[in-house]
Amino acid sequence: MKTVKIREDNCIFCHLCEVACIVEHSQSKDIIKAFKREEKPIARCTVEFNYPVSLSVMCRHCDDAPCIEACQNGSMHRDDRGYVVVDSDTCVGCWMCIMACPYGVIKRDTRREMWGLSTKCDFCPDREIPACVEACPNEALTLEEL
Amino acid sequence: MKWMKNLKSYVPPSFVVERDDYRCIRCKACVEQCSFDATFYDDEEDRVWTWNANCVGCNRCAAICPTDAITVRRANPSYRYNHNWNGHVDGLKKRAIFGGTPVVSMGNDKPYPIYWDHMLLNASQVTNPSIDPLREPMELKTFLGRKPDSISVGDNGLKTKLAPQLELDIPIMFAAMSYGALSYNVIESLGRAAKEMGTYYNSGEGGLNKDHYKFKGNIIVQVASGRFGVHKDYLDVGSAIEIKIGQGAKPGIGGHLPGEKVSETISETRMMPKGSDAISPAPHHDVYSIEDLRQLIYALKESTEYKKPVAVKIACVHNVAAIASGIARAGADIIVLDGFKGGTGASPQVIRDNIGLPLEVSLAVVDERLRQEGIRQYVSLVASGGIRNSMDVVKAIALGADAVYIGTAALIAIGCTMCQQCHTGKCAWGISTQDPHLSKRVNPDMASKRLVNLLEVWALEIKETMGAMGINSIESLRGSRLNLRGVGLNEKELEILGILPAGE
Numbered sequence: 001m002k003t004v005k006i007r008e009d010n011c012i013f014c015h016l017c018e019v020a021c022i023v024e025h026s027q028s029k030d031i032i033k034a035f036k037r038e039e040k041p042i043a044r045c046t047v048e049f050n051y052p053v054s055l056s057v058m059c060r061h062c063d064d065a066p067c068i069e070a071c072q073n074g075s076m077h078r079d080d081r082g083y084v085v086v087d088s089d090t091c092v093g094c095w096m097c098i099m100a101c102p103y104g105v106i107k108r109d110t111r112r113e114m115w116g117l118s119t120k121c122d123f124c125p126d127r128e129i130p131a132c133v134e135a136c137p138n139e140a141l142t143l144e145e146l
Numbered sequence: 147m148k149w150m151k152n153l154k155s156y157v158p159p160s161f162v163v164e165r166d167d168y169r170c171i172r173c174k175a176c177v178e179q180c181s182f183d184a185t186f187y188d189d190e191e192d193r194v195w196t197w198n199a200n201c202v203g204c205n206r207c208a209a210i211c212p213t214d215a216i217t218v219r220r221a222n223p224s225y226r227y228n229h230n231w232n233g234h235v236d237g238l239k240k241r242a243i244f245g246g247t248p249v250v251s252m253g254n255d256k257p258y259p260i261y262w263d264h265m266l267l268n269a270s271q272v273t274n275p276s277i278d279p280l281r282e283p284m285e286l287k288t289f290l291g292r293k294p295d296s297i298s299v300g301d302n303g304l305k306t307k308l309a310p311q312l313e314l315d316i317p318i319m320f321a322a323m324s325y326g327a328l329s330y331n332v333i334e335s336l337g338r339a340a341k342e343m344g345t346y347y348n349s350g351e352g353g354l355n356k357d358h359y360k361f362k363g364n365i366i367v368q369v370a371s372g373r374f375g376v377h378k379d380y381l382d383v384g385s386a387i388e389i390k391i392g393q394g395a396k397p398g399i400g401g402h403l404p405g406e407k408v409s410e411t412i413s414e415t416r417m418m419p420k421g422s423d424a425i426s427p428a429p430h431h432d433v434y435s436i437e438d439l440r441q442l443i444y445a446l447k448e449s450t451e452y453k454k455p456v457a458v459k460i461a462c463v464h465n466v467a468a469i470a471s472g473i474a475r476a477g478a479d480i481i482v483l484d485g486f487k488g489g490t491g492a493s494p495q496v497i498r499d500n501i502g503l504p505l506e507v508s509l510a511v512v513d514e515r516l517r518q519e520g521i522r523q524y525v526s527l528v529a530s531g532g533i534r535n536s537m538d539v540v541k542a543i544a545l546g547a548d549a550v551y552i553g554t555a556a557l558i559a560i561g562c563t564m565c566q567q568c569h570t571g572k573c574a575w576g577i578s579t580q581d582p583h584l585s586k587r588v589n590p591d592m593a594s595k596r597l598v599n600l601l602e603v604w605a606l607e608i609k610e611t612m613g614a615m616g617i618n619s620i621e622s623l624r625g626s627r628l629n630l631r632g633v634g635l636n637e638k639e640l641e642i643l644g645i646l647p648a649g650e
Binding site: 009010011012013014015016018019020031032035036051052054135137138139140 | 168169171172173174175178179210212213576581582583586587589591592
């Protein structure tokens with residue numbers, strides 16, 4: 001199984017991983033439309049900064065994922081590829097996964113009508129290389145075999 | 147940050163940053179990347195805007211912008227046209243307003259003649275065969291160092307004892323750029339590329355970080371007038387030792403690394419207090435004559451048991467041929483000629499733009515003088531300062547160089563856009579900075595790969611050109627000025643360069 005390796009020594013704090021994530025999870029997958037015409041999706045990765053350290057953090061897809069344990073109705077599950085993903089149809093926004101996540105990489109999307117939606121890295125199911133890895137200009141995110 | 151222009155310190159901006167508001171998605175990547183405080187984001191207005199006066203034209207924002215919304219263009223001065231004065235108004239104002247002489251970086255940017263572009267190479271047709279480097283072996287291996295007058299060969303091979311030699315797989319080395327002027331990651335990249343390509347990088351005058359001792363076998367260590375970081379281990383780790391007398395970008399003056407760039411690791415490497423200015427004196431205070439230079443050369447040879455060649459680097463100045471002859475007689479094994487277009491991390495603008503000689507001319511006269519005096523075999527010549535492409539390398543070798551140094555070309559390969567702000571320590575491309583956050587912008591894995599690519603491509607181009615000339619070894623090209631013809635040069639220039647005009 002492949003994973004995104006985070007190399008903080010190379011992160012230049014440009015936020016382009018976040019931009020690429022937003023575009024990838026948008027309706028149009030067009031950078032300008034995604035940012036200016038649509039309801040902008042939430043970026044699944046976050047660039048943390050504390051001078052001089054900066055690094056992009058996203059779901060580590062843990063083997064013993066505490067978020068899956070914590071989920072009350074099985075919405076947080078492991079997909080065929082082995083990555084931890086949320087079923088948006090069943091998620092009720094109880095945020096237990098957020099409480100359980102040791103990395104703080106699950107975000108709250110509160111824009112749905114009834115329930116909130118846990119939003120996290122889905123390892124770009126439509127792509128061979130995740131969008132963040134491809135967008136990183138300094139190879140601070142690389143796709144590597146575990 | 148809020149800004150308001152003030153007439154008291156107003157100098158018209160050199161660049162204008164244009165932002166296509168339709169394409170700008172407010173991702174703020176440009177804001178984060180600008181290290182010169184020229185780009186801001188205003189929360190209340192939700193807009194990104196630019197303070198043009200601070201823009202240095204490094205194009206980092208334009209390069210990082212994911213929607214291609216940014217164009218940086220040179221500002222057209224709107225003064226009334228005046229051929230004599232237009233280029234001098236801003237410089238004059240700066241001196242008057244700020245009361246200091248402008249410091250600049252990189253090489254001379256004035257439109258002096260470029261002799262490389264007035265020389266054409268030969269090719270084989272009909273009467274002699276050209277060679278295809280993809281099918282036939284082609285030799286770029288070069289040895290730098292003192293060569294004997296003659297050799298004798300016995301049954302057991304070579305009987306003559308050879309002086310120590312530097313073995314180069316490709317006649318291109320990375321010029322002296324110190325750790326201090328450049329960031330740790332850049333030095334790391336240069337070292338890795340030199341190791342992979344079987345060539346050398348020069349430590350520059352700032353000593354050598356302990357981490358970089360791993361490049362032993364691919365380092366030339368420099369001893370300059372400041373003697374920063376020079377000690378036994380340092381000399382031992384170098385494959386050759388280079389005494390820097392002068393630098394093409396600033397002949398006759400020393401170096402100055404501002405205290406802000408002297409970080410903890412730099413202070414350790416240079417063996418000096420943290421935060422204090424690193425000042426290299428203009429002369430070596432123990433070298434006031436050729437005899438003194440000989441003492442220094444032999445002191446260095448003695449301390450390294452005569453196992454390493456010693457190079458002497460000088461800036462090309464008016465009497466360069468006589469000086470080079472003296473250096474050869476003083477016992478140097480390699481002479482490095484640094485032309486006036488060579489780069490620097492900081493130099494007063496007047497010095498950079500007005501002092502020195504073109505490399506092409508100096509190389510020709512030095513090679514000629516050493517041949518006339520019968521001492522050319524005692525030294526190898528390394529041409530440095532303004533080598534821009536592989537054909538400059540070929541022309542330099544045909545004019546008499548054994549190898550070349552590249553500095554600016556290597557930095558451009560890893561991102562440099564020649565904005566000439568090295569002296570500020572704020573390099574937005576992470577090259578000439580000691581800011582730990584900015585220097586991350588050079589990823590040694592990527593940068594060393596780019597340098598290796600550059601050298602590999604240049605090597606192929608050199609082989610192709612040699613093949614066209616019907617030459618299969620770089621040694622046969624060395625000093626072969628018959629392969630050069632001058633175009634657009636006057637008779638005196640042709641005579642000095644020692645080449646024939648096109649058509650003769």
